[in-house]
Amino acid sequence: MAPGISQPRHKHETSEQIWIALAGTGHLLLAEGETHAFKAGDVARFEPGDSHGLCNNGSEVFTYISVTSPPIDFGYAYKDSNQQAEAYRHRSKKI
Numbered sequence: 517m518a519p520g521i522s523q524p525r526h527k528h529e530t531s532e533q534i535w536i537a538l539a540g541t542g543h544l545l546l547a548e549g550e551t552h553a554f555k556a557g558d559v560a561r562f563e564p565g566d567s568h569g570l571c572n573n574g575s576e577v578f579t580y581i582s583v584t585s586p587p588i589d590f591g592y593a594y595k596d597s598n599q600q601a602e603a604y605r606h607r608s609k610k611i
Contacts (some may be wrong), residue, residue: 533561534562555597
């Protein structure tokens with residue numbers, strides 16, 4: 517996830533999700549406007565129906581693994597973020 521990119525708060529009514537932060541720093545976006553620091557080495561688990569999202573407020577790409585059970589097709593969610601990540605890579609090459 518490129519710097520400055522956010523994944524808005526959302527819920528999965530029938531699936532749980534585990535996020536494992538591999539690189540970078542960010543903030544979890546939780547229910548009722550709560551946030552929590554999330555950095556490389558951290559793990560977060562969301563039960564079905566938990567509100568969650570992510571903001572990369574760091575200066576480097578934030579890398580994480582997301583495990584969802586039962587699986588969901590997330591193709592719709594990553595369409596725009598793939599374009600944003602490509603734009604970030606293009607800008608980085610110019611620097």
